[in-house]
Amino acid sequence: MNTDQPPDSPVNLPITDELDLHTFDVRDIKSVVEEYLYQCHLKGFSEVRIIHGKGIGTQRNMVRSVLKNSPYVRSFSEAPPESGGWGATLVRIEPG
Numbered sequence: 001m002n003t004d005q006p007p008d009s010p011v012n013l014p015i016t017d018e019l020d021l022h023t024f025d026v027r028d029i030k031s032v033v034e035e036y037l038y039q040c041h042l043k044g045f046s047e048v049r050i051i052h053g054k055g056i057g058t059q060r061n062m063v064r065s066v067l068k069n070s071p072y073v074r075s076f077s078e079a080p081p082e083s084g085g086w087g088a089t090l091v092r093i094e095p096g
Contacts, residue, residue, distance in 0.1 A: 015039045020051040021059055029059060033066045037093070041072040045093050049079060054087040063089055 019036050021029055033050065040048050052059040067076045072094050079088035 015043055017045055017048045018051065019048065021063070022051065022053060026059065026062075029062050030066055033063055034070065037066070037070050037072040037091070040093050041096055044096055046095070048091050048093060049083060049088050050091060051084055051088045054085075060086070060089070067091060 015036070017040075019033070021032070024032050036048075036050075050063055052063050064076065067073045067089070074092040074094045076089050076091045078086050079090050083090070
């Protein structure tokens with residue numbers, strides 16, 4: 001464990017075309033997804049996949065609420081079965 005940083009300091013993650021939310025605390029999902037979409041827009045991604053899991057739909061609903069209100073999202077849909085089905089959402093990013 002790195003003791004040089006406070007426990008609540010931001011963690012830098014590589015930005016790829018996939019974000020798996022399983023490792024994030026539920027209270028952080030909204031801000032993580034908002035920042036992820038912003039970074040994907042800056043990097044010029046056209047489509048990304050957000051993995052929120054199947055569960056009871058709490059994370060999926062949170063993610064889709066952020067997507068509906070984001071200026072960086074062109075459209076979104078449930079992923080096809082081979083890409084996670086209803087446990088993941090495909091997001092088309094607005095061009096920069």
